Amino acid sequence: MSTSPLTPSEPLIRAEGLSVRFGSRQVLDRVDVAVQPGKVVTLIGPNGAGKTTLVRALLGLVKPSSGSVRRRPGLRIGYMPQRLAVDPTLPLTVRRFLALWRPVTAGRMTAALEQAGVARLADQPVQSISGGEMQRVLLARALLAEPDLLVLDEPDQAVDVHGQAELYARIDAVRRASGCGVLLVSHDLHTVMARTDHVVCLNGHVCCSGHPEDVSRHPEYHSLFGGHAAELAVYLHHHDHAHADDGSLVRTTEGGCCHG
Template identity: 55%
Template sequence: MTTTDAEPLVRLDQVSVSFNELPVVDRVSLEVRRNDIVTIIGPNGAGKTTLIKAVLGIQPVTAGRIHKAHRLLIGYVPQHLELQPTLPLSVRRFMALTGAPETECQSALARTGIRPLFRKSVHHLSGGEMQRLLLARALVRKPDLLVLDEPAQGVDINGQAALYELIRDVRDELACGVIMISHDLHLVMAATDRVICLNQHVCCSGYPADISHDPAFVETFGQPVAESLAVYHHHHNHSHDLHGDVVDGEHPEHVEHHVHS
């Protein structure tokens, strides 16, 4: 699909979703363009996953409209993936289910840093390895829009920083748009361009550093992130794996996000 940066990949106009006449998502408007990383944060029950499912087209909206670019290709990383533990399933077979050639599957696994796990059982993967496998599966399609529901779930803090760094790199390489869900602004503020605070409705939105001090954010989510957690950047010639351990890097200008409390 070909779009210009000025054309939204997806635009939501006053979208509402109700269950049994109770609003779960209330008149939400947002748009995502190529090269955008938009992070939706909010407490449990805020309607984040419901909103994402509406974008994906698997949850009907009660009111409003969702506009998608023509022939939009979406890659989706779900929050959870329930696999039958008695079903033998290797990483290789899991990737083959995409229908992509094995060379492309291996390339996607290499991009997310888990190619050596090609023949390993998916049931023996760590939380971080599983998240990277799900990301690799989404990347095989070379999506225009990447949708991630809590992509760092089950990953320690340093591993989360490395995963968010990877997401930014993928955005740069594919020139795709990204919609990402998170519970915590402080863990993604260095990796996102724009934040939408959702608690059924949009409480506030804007740049991460500004949002953290917005009265609506503080009222809903607590103290500003600067008072509890600091995120900073530095340049170096190595990288961290999904466990937070130092490994040799291929890109000397790799930027790592470190988190300190």
């Protein structure tokens, strides 16, 4: 497998023809994916589709059987796993928990906690915080790397709908402020379609990929998700108008705006 670096003008990370076998089982078959700076790429697919395996192969944690992974030289990656178990007997505050992985200044830790929206939890025991709060602590942990590429494996685990909206708003703010790329794994098709620049629909191989609107209309997408695909279709809000401070519509351009 080739691991040659990318040039600065190329994506942050790129996989080409990536295949992974575990014994006799083919988990991934000739997958292509790339993440550009400042863009959000989302992997969707059913359980067992190989999404986490693909992420682990991109991170160098799983050895592909064929294909190539290329990374920009000096690429800094912040990784947020699906979940992280903490021994309930360990006397760990959030601050001490974050310091376990890398030496970090107090200022940098505070900044990461603020970016994730959990600065108020810094001195709380990790065992006392909610599942949604823990996910944002894990986001802060990923941000300590000051990443060029933020890799998020189902970050909305154990997070309610309101918490998901806040979490993804935080991720979007980080992307806009730093220009980092984001590789996101999710089962939540509503969230995927609203929050991403490029979707890769995976089921051992790439079923379809492209702009969220295009993927949502693709026959392979509908075949994979069945009747749920129509129920979860993206609502595309083309912002061809302006609003007053109270939210009322004050101007439209050709095509208008559909509300309902």
